[in-house]
Amino acid sequence: MTIRIIPDIAGRPVTGAPLPDVWARIGDWLQIHQRTIRTVQWGVVSVYAVLLIVPVLLPLPDRTAYLWSNLARFAQFVFWGIWWPFVLVGTALVGRMWCGLLCPEGSITEFASGHGLGKATPKWMTWPGWPTVAFASTTLYGQMTSVYQYPRPTLLILGGSTAAAALVGYLYGRNKRIWCRYLCPAGGVFALFAKIAPLHFRVEPALWQRSQLAREKPGPVNCAPLVPLRTMRGGSDCHMCGRCSGFRGAIRLARRSPNHEIVHVAGQTAKPWETVLIVFGLMGLALGAFQWSASPWFVAAKQWAATRLAEAGILWPLDATAPWWALTNYPDRNDVLTLLDGTLLVAYVVTVALASGAATLLMLLVSERCLGKWNPSRFHHLAQALIPLAGAGVFLGLSSLTIGQLRSDGIPVPFVGETRAVLLAMATLWSAVLSWQITALYTTRRARRVLALFAFCAAMAPANTGWFLLFAAW
Numbered sequence: 001m002t003i004r005i006i007p008d009i010a011g012r013p014v015t016g017a018p019l020p021d022v023w024a025r026i027g028d029w030l031q032i033h034q035r036t037i038r039t040v041q042w043g044v045v046s047v048y049a050v051l052l053i054v055p056v057l058l059p060l061p062d063r064t065a066y067l068w069s070n071l072a073r074f075a076q077f078v079f080w081g082i083w084w085p086f087v088l089v090g091t092a093l094v095g096r097m098w099c100g101l102l103c104p105e106g107s108i109t110e111f112a113s114g115h116g117l118g119k120a121t122p123k124w125m126t127w128p129g130w131p132t133v134a135f136a137s138t139t140l141y142g143q144m145t146s147v148y149q150y151p152r153p154t155l156l157i158l159g160g161s162t163a164a165a166a167l168v169g170y171l172y173g174r175n176k177r178i179w180c181r182y183l184c185p186a187g188g189v190f191a192l193f194a195k196i197a198p199l200h201f202r203v204e205p206a207l208w209q210r211s212q213l214a215r216e217k218p219g220p221v222n223c224a225p226l227v228p229l230r231t232m233r234g235g236s237d238c239h240m241c242g243r244c245s246g247f248r249g250a251i252r253l254a255r256r257s258p259n260h261e262i263v264h265v266a267g268q269t270a271k272p273w274e275t276v277l278i279v280f281g282l283m284g285l286a287l288g289a290f291q292w293s294a295s296p297w298f299v300a301a302k303q304w305a306a307t308r309l310a311e312a313g314i315l316w317p318l319d320a321t322a323p324w325w326a327l328t329n330y331p332d333r334n335d336v337l338t339l340l341d342g343t344l345l346v347a348y349v350v351t352v353a354l355a356s357g358a359a360t361l362l363m364l365l366v367s368e369r370c371l372g373k374w375n376p377s378r379f380h381h382l383a384q385a386l387i388p389l390a391g392a393g394v395f396l397g398l399s400s401l402t403i404g405q406l407r408s409d410g411i412p413v414p415f416v417g418e419t420r421a422v423l424l425a426m427a428t429l430w431s432a433v434l435s436w437q438i439t440a441l442y443t444t445r446r447a448r449r450v451l452a453l454f455a456f457c458a459a460m461a462p463a464n465t466g467w468f469l470l471f472a473a474w
C-alpha cells in the first residue's frame with residue numbers, strides 16, 4: 001500500500017494514511033464542496049415545492065393530457081414514476097446519497113434545526129419502530145386516497161411529511177437531522193437498501209488510533225444524522241454527505257462487496273424492527289398495496305360482501321363516500337371509493353401483509369432452527385438476507401407505475417415481462433447466496449446449512465408468488 005502524508009479535515013497532516021483512490025477523492029470533493037451541495041439542495045427544494053403545490057391549483061388533467069403537456073401529469077410522473085423507484089435503486093448503488101445530498105426534507109429539517117430551539121431529542125422519538133410504522137401508515141393511507149393518481153393527496157402526504165420534518169428540525173437538535181434519523185417514513189427502507197450498496201464511508205480504526213496517539217486535534221464534523229463516526233461499520237445510517245471524508249485521515253469513501261454489510265456487519269447491528277419492515281412491510285404490505293386493484297380476489301370479496309349486505313338490507317355502505325382526504329372521491333373522473341370499497345381495500349392489504357409476512361416469518365424461523373438452538377440475533381441476521389428480494393419487489397411495484405404512465409401516453413416500453421422475471425430471479429438468487437454465506441458464520445456442518453438454505457428459499461416463496469400473480473397471472 002502506498003503511504004503518504006495527507007491533510008486531515010482541519011488541514012493538519014496525518015501520517016500513514018493510504019493514498020486516496022478515485023473514490024476517496026470523490027469523498028474529499030464532497031467534503032470540500034459543501035457550499036455547492038447546499039446550493040443544489042435549495043434548487044431541489046424549489047423544484048419540489050413547485051411540483052407539489054402548483055398541480056393542486058390547476059384543474060385535474062383530462063384524458064387528452066400528456067405528461068409533457070400537463071404539469072399535474074408531469075408532477076405525478078416525477079414523484080411516483082421516477083423519484084421513488086429510482087431513489088431506491090440509487091440507494092442500493094451509492095448508499096443514501098439522495099438523503100445527504102439532494103433530499104428536500106433533509107435540507108429543510110437541517111436548516112430549521114440550525115435556526116430553531118435546539119431542544120434535546122425526546123426519548124419517545126428514538127423508539128426504533130417509528131420508521132416501520134410510518135412506512136406502513138403512509139403506504140396504506142396513500143392507497144386509500146389514490147396518491148399515485150391525484151395531486152391533492154400527494155400534497156397532503158408529501159407536504160405533510162415535509163411540514164413535520166421542518167417542525168421536528170425547528171424543535172430538536174442543532175444543525176441536525178433528527179427527523180431523518182428517527183421518523184422519516186422512507187428512512188427505514190433507505191437504511192435497508194444502503195446495506196447492499198457497493199460504496200460506503202469506511203472508517204480505519206488503526207489510522208484513527210494513530211491520529212489520536214499523534215495528539216492531532218482535528219476540527220469537529222457535523223454529522224447531521226448523528227452517526228457515531230468512530231464506530232461506524234456500515235452504510236445504513238450514513239447519509240453519504242461527505243462531511244467526514246478525511247477526518248483524522250481515517251475515513252474515506254471506498255468500494256466494498258455489496259454482500260459485505262449484510263454478511264459481516266448486520267449480525268451485530270440487525271434490529272427486530274428491521275425484520276418487521278422487511279418481512280411484513282416490503283414483502284407483505286407493499287405487495288398488497290400494489291396488488292389489490294388488479295386482484296380478482298378483491299373483486300370476488302367485494303361482490304360477496306355487497307350481496308350479503310343487500311340481502312341484509314344494509315345498503316348505505318355501498319353508496320356512502322368520504323371526503324377525498326379520507327377515501328378517493330373524484331366523481332367527475334368516475335373514480336370514487338365507497339365505504340365498502342375502502343374497508344375492503346384496507347382489509348385486503350392488511351390480510352396480504354399478515355398472510356405473506358407470517359408465512360415468510362415461519363419459514364425463516366425454520367431456517368434459523370436448522371442451524372441449532374434458537375438464537376434471536378441469528379434469526380434477525382438471516383432476515384437481512386431477504387433485502388435484495390424485498391427491494392426488487394418494491395422496485396418492480398413502483399416501476400409498474402412508471403410503465404403504466406408511459407404506456408398511457410403512447411410510449412412503448414418493451415420486454416417488461418422478461419425484465420421483471422429476470423430481476424426477480426436474480427434478486428432471489430442473491431438473497432439465497434447471502435443466506436448461504438450467513439449460515440457459514442454460525443455452523444460448519446454442511447447438512448445443517450443445506451437444510452437452512454432450503455427453508456430460506458421457502459421463506460422467499462410467498463413474496464415471489466405474490467409478484468408472479470400480479471405481473472404474470474392476473
Ligand code: SF4
Pocket residue numbers: 100201221222223224225226227229232237238239240241242243244245
Ligand atoms: S457519517 Fe455522517 S458526516 Fe460522514 S458521510 Fe455519513 S452522514 Fe456524512
